[in-house]
Amino acid sequence: MLALYHNDMSACAQKVRLCLAEKGLEWESRHMNLRAGEHQQEWYIKLNRRAVVPTLIHDDVAVQESNIINEYLDEQFPNPPLMPPNSLGRAQVRLWTIQLDEDIHDACIAILSFGIAFRYQYIERGEAGQKMLEQIPNIFKRERRRDVIDKGMDSMHFRIAVQRMEKLLNEMQLALSQHKWLVGDDYTIADAAFTPYITRLEHLNILGMIDSRPKVVDWYKRIKDRPSFEAGIVQWENADYLKLMKGNGAQAWPKVQAIVKSL
Template sequence: MIIPARGRSIISVYSVSDSYDSHRIRFLLKTKNISSVDIIEVDPLDPPEDLIHINPYHTTPTVVDRDLALYGTTIITEYLDERYPHPPLMPPDPVTRAKLRLYTYRIEKDWLSYIPVLENGTPDEKNTAIEELTAKLNGAVDLFSETKFFLSSDMTLVDTCLAPFLWRLEHYGFDWEELPKPIRQYAHMIFRKESFKQSVSEQEREMRFDF
């Protein structure tokens, strides 16, 4: 497959400006301080021909790095962490690395799975999702209290997964002040990072007005 060339950028990222998954990749790129990036904004209802050509599912985010096209958010994050190893966002120890990957999987299954309903559900469905997810977050509060970052003294891929999600909670209808204090403190610490601020699109900036 011939990957369409787009100027001199090493990496091209097909992104939707208000999408959680796209934000997750943008935050990771900023955390890695990867500057040679071409962000290509996509209308998900009318994907461009080059995206259709390289991704059979026409989904975002899609990343093109030289002659390699990748889709699937978790696949992209792990590739970028290995392709650009500094700063490392996973520990060298295979056991600890596996545990953090397992937590990422559980976050995706137990928390992020509510995003479609929170964004597109009926009012009753959204209220039910908020109640259920609030209970799950309350039950996980200790995970945000043990270390500076999520179960780690250093920032990891789990944090790049969590932060764009937490950024959206008020927008989804959650009462931010009712969330456990350790979760809010953790989120504020990430939100204040310059790499996170730079990753937020104009549309995403409107989701919160306190940062």
């Protein structure tokens, strides 16, 4: 039995749903409302000490961390394989995915999302929003988020996030100039892992960031043609979140462009 504690619009959950879809696996949905703080309740922290989604349940075990979950799924359900057959290929996949944990997720795409859109949900909630912020266990993540909620796109973390995203997109363009997918000529966990981050740019109405990288544009088109994109991302889209992101994103685009130009 497979079950997933996840959230409809969470990039880390999207990444695991893509992998489940690529493998054609059946799973039970245990959806968590992050803005209601469901992931910060005691029972869930026992399953996931960082108080984040996703968490995979496989029979009687719980597995945390989206990149680790995807590798776990690949080992437990090897067909079709989503990891290269050799050590070097697997090392290359991990060199891509480690970047998401190092900085792309929390310090980059989350900061862009909060700076452009989600900060308004926290501000609207007043004290309840403040309480949720205080309950984020990781101090670096908490303080960065506090700053971007307070200052929006004027936070220095917002500018750093745009700069880091530019570097990533350049690296993707280079890799995709050398082979069809991020690691070689087969689709791997690395492609699944980076999909939600490019989709987030689209949802935030700042997908123009990839326009000057034709290989990335082509990769994203091929990603969207795969049935897993529909099953892992599109079917779970939340109309309210999309409206918030798209609307604020349209206004944010000139500011993002100005930051890119100034780099």
